[in-house]
Amino acid sequence: MGGSRNKMKYKIVVEGPALTRSGYGEHTRLVLRALRAREDVLDIYLHPLNWGTTSWFLEDEEETQWMNGLITKLRSLPDEEKKFDLHVRVGIPNEFNRLAPFSVMVTAGIETTKVDPKWIEKSHEMNKIIVPSEFAKWGFENTKYQFEIEDKGTVTSKTIGCGAPVEVVHYPVSNLDKDENFELELETDTNYLIVAQWAVRKNLENTIRWFIEEFKNDEVGLVIKTNMAKNSFMDRTATFNKMEHFLSQKEFQGRKCKIYFVHGDMTRQELNSLYTHQKIKGIISATHGEGYGLLIFEAACNGLPVVAPGWSGHLDFLYAPVKAKNGKIKKKATFARVDYVLAPVQKEAVWKDIIHEGSMWCYPNKVDFKRKIRALHTNHGMYLSWAKKLQKHILENFSKEIIHQRMLESIVPDTILNKPDYIYVSDMFSGQYNGGAELSLQAIIDSTPSRKVGAMNAQFINSALVKEHKDAKWIFGNFTQLPEGILQSLYENDVEYSFIEFDYKFCKHRNPLLYETVEGGPCDYKNSDSGKRIKEFIDNAKSVFLMSEKQREIYLESLDVDPDKLKVLSSMFDNEFFTVIEELRQKTKGSRSNTWVVLGSNSWVKGAQESEEWCKENNLDYEVLWGLEPVEFLKKLAVSKGVCFKPSGLDTCPRFVIEAKLLGCKMELNENVQHSDEEWFNKDYDGMIEYL
Known part of the structure; x- marks a missing residue:
């Protein structure tokens, strides 16, 4: 359950009166619309500001819902995670305060021959200023003031001008549709x-x-x-x-x-x-x-x-x-x-x-x-x-296409906007849901041999995106939400991709034991729709990584696939995880309780009820853990006597079992923990660390 901050996207916070009916409200929405085109590399947050006493903007319901989602995401972000890679402030420069290593001021400028001294002073805190006209740019670049500068106790008067480069991005053409029911009675013809x-x-x-x-x-x-x-x-x-x-x-x-x-x-x-x-x-x-x-x-x-x-x-x-x-x-x-x-x-x-x-x-x-x-x-x-x-x-x-692209390129550095070398696709990522699959995928993302990395939730992938990035290397995790036709688009565009399989996607229930329980018997996966679909997906993949040897055996029994293509990877962890494990082992020496841990879950596969029953039958004190942040979960394991985990369905390589053993917990497992018999898992602490 351990993990690190999601590094696959650049976190960008936009400050501006996005929800107001004002010039700066429209300017903020222009910025957001431009950034929205690259949500594959940008994790966008919105801090809505007021603008005077202007009315609220509620015209585009879908866009308003999207902006509200960005606002909610920012408000729910813990303070310690409010560290952004990029920052955009839309409004007047005297209100600017830097919030990220790369901060951009988007402003209409001023309608006079010179900007205010406060604006010049603040411009030295900015990486860039974006204005809508050459006139506004001229105002910044042709304004200078005398400032009193103190250096090592000596005050000198210096002439200082704008401290950041100024770029021009105009407004785009808006929707030109008319209201057929619009009426305006005018007595005069002209x-x-x-x-x-x-x-x-x-x-x-x-x-x-x-x-x-x-x-x-x-x-x-x-x-x-x-x-x-x-x-x-x-x-x-x-x-x-x-x-x-x-x-x-x-x-x-x-x-x-x-x-x-x-x-x-x-x-x-x-x-x-x-x-x-x-x-x-x-x-x-x-x-x-x-x-x-x-x-x-x-x-x-x-x-x-x-x-x-x-x-x-x-x-x-x-x-x-x-x-x-x-x-x-x-x-x-x-x-x-x-x-x-x-x-x-x-x-x-x-x-x-x-x-x-x-x-x-x-x-x-x-x-x-x-x-x-x-x-x-x-x-x-x-x-x-x-x-x-x-x-x-x-x-x-x-046009919108031209102006949005200019705004995007003006705000976001080229090193971020360049087409990614690697694109990760998953139903959810770490930070959206801290499950074992998501944390393992995040560890892989963090170790990608390139900084040009994109990541997209499966539901947002479309054929145009596949075609645009057909030269990138694609890596698929869980993809049950992938739209119809996308796999075929991968094949048609000859995309090189790999597949990290965390469960059993050839099964419509994603778990053969669950299938037998629900359907009353085994499935002929080789002839099932889901089996054929995954076989074709594997056949066209460059490589397929599985979580355990037993998972690999079941795959080979269930589908006619090339055994050389199936590699066992196991759960993955980043370097930060191993540092945390070692620190907890040292801090908790001699402070272990008699309490056992049961993993709380509403999923039938995880077998929470069976695990609790075993603890009760053996008169053990136990605690059901769920909903904790990854590090808090590890702290609980570090002082617990053991873990009882008896999944009802096949669990390919449960991450928390590995975490518990590294922290010195006793193990009470059943045969559905599919990696439990593997050699590396039965080594001592140093042997496990070396393997992982």
């Missing part, structure tokens, strides 16, 4: 759209004001999808009242243009329907700055013309390659680009440790903004053709 939170940075009031000034005498509408903080009823009331108050100003009286107010949670399909509504002709923004501009991006993905300032993160996707008259391809603005000036951020926008006082962002030119929205209105056909070219460019270059 309308423009704003989707923005009511905050200083979004410059919403000026956007509305300039629109009304330009279209005051036109039968044109402005649809405003906004909120103050979240999409609650209280927020709706507060936002609506603020809008009413704003529009009641004298300057807006007597206007012909219509204002439509939209509030509340909308599904991805509903948003797509909003962007493609036949009466909505474009999306407009007078933002002071964007780290990326996700809502503008979503509109552009749907082919909606865009009016926006020619500054900050949205430029990464609003330029598309166009062939010039000389035949050369160059990037061209495929949106109505608004002129601007850079000036210090407003006092009310300064935010401690985030938006630094003295940094600048853009102030869109009022006259040019009005000129561009008028141009969109009068020359809509041209801007629509631009939007369609841009849409095509985005769909081809910002």
Whole structure:
């Protein structure tokens, strides 16, 4: 029952507001979706954070269940096992705290000309920073501050810049499906759209004001999808009242243009329907700055013309390659680009440790903004053709497949992502279930002659995965949950694989004695479906490892298989196990009790009831052990007089019997303990250690 930490996968913890309806919530889900593609080498944990007062994300039921599983896994992890190989923090850098040897900060950056000093300071604790735009990258790489540095009692002033490499990974195109039942009643045939939170940075009031000034005498509408903080009823009331108050100003009286107010949670399909509504002709923004501009991006993905300032993160996707008259391809603005000036951020926008006082962002030119929205209105056909070219460019270059792969490669070092040399397949692994088979398999995994090792639960294997990794060496443990057709896929792709057999998979009950008990007689395994299946599996395997000589004899009696292919391995242990055994032997000398141990189990095969009855018949004190962690189980064995183990079914090489004998326990076994007569098991302590 002894074992070591599961080393077949790299443990990665992601911190971020994954369950919130926010920009950073979407960013966190992007990270998780990218990592999910390589769960064969990554053991993912999620620490969900809040993000302000934003609403909760509950849109994708399957994905939400998967994320909840990652959260539960982290919460159930003992503190001593919360040691991670990789760490990703999604959010703002001043909140970063390193949790692993390799730690990555994923952030939208800042919408101004320089990042905060705290961000520069924190960047020196990071291995890498990932941002969604070249603008956000520029902000980190072009910011420097004077810091007072103390070294051996001497304080000097140094100019310090960003302390980690910065890489750009954009957002991907989301699902573009529409909601067939979506309805939005608009009195005006021509309308423009704003989707923005009511905050200083979004410059919403000026956007509305300039629109009304330009279209005051036109039968044109402005649809405003906004909120103050979240999409609650209280927020709706507060936002609506603020809008009413704003529009009641004298300057807006007597206007012909219509204002439509939209509030509340909308599904991805509903948003797509909003962007493609036949009466909505474009999306407009007078933002002071964007780290990326996700809502503008979503509109552009749907082919909606865009009016926006020619500054900050949205430029990464609003330029598309166009062939010039000389035949050369160059990037061209495929949106109505608004002129601007850079000036210090407003006092009310300064935010401690985030938006630094003295940094600048853009102030869109009022006259040019009005000129561009008028141009969109009068020359809509041209801007629509631009939007369609841009849409095509985005769909081809910002697909989920492309962006997820970039994010994955940016977060996870190449040494981990390279295709594995060895792939282990099992129904469960150590850490998921600490059974004898799982712990033995883990010892084998730990001794693999390569660091490029992958491991997958049998139920998640598919034919595409087999084909992709057909050049790797595959090792199968227990695989009862392997989907139909996977074995055939192994044969068709000529995969080199080995099989470690812990029981009797040619038997539908995985134990011949259990079969006879349940079915009332022996089975002709050579002609049974399960027998034929396992024979073919063995025939195509490079090698097959069994647990005991008696198990090998039964295999040869039951199936016509090549005897040279069947090798006896026995249970396996790692070096840490032998260290623990030796330490316990030394610590417990002379402190052995008169108590015998019975292995507790609900399995008929393990014979717990028969073992208890033997102890009672012989008037022995005994203790039934089950559910203990491996090391705690070994500690119990180390001070016990003996073990009684009388399995009802064939037990090929019960691990705990070997552990008990190494710890000096007396043995009371029956003939179903299949390794008990083997020479190595009947040697003294040193002889057993040498063999194992």
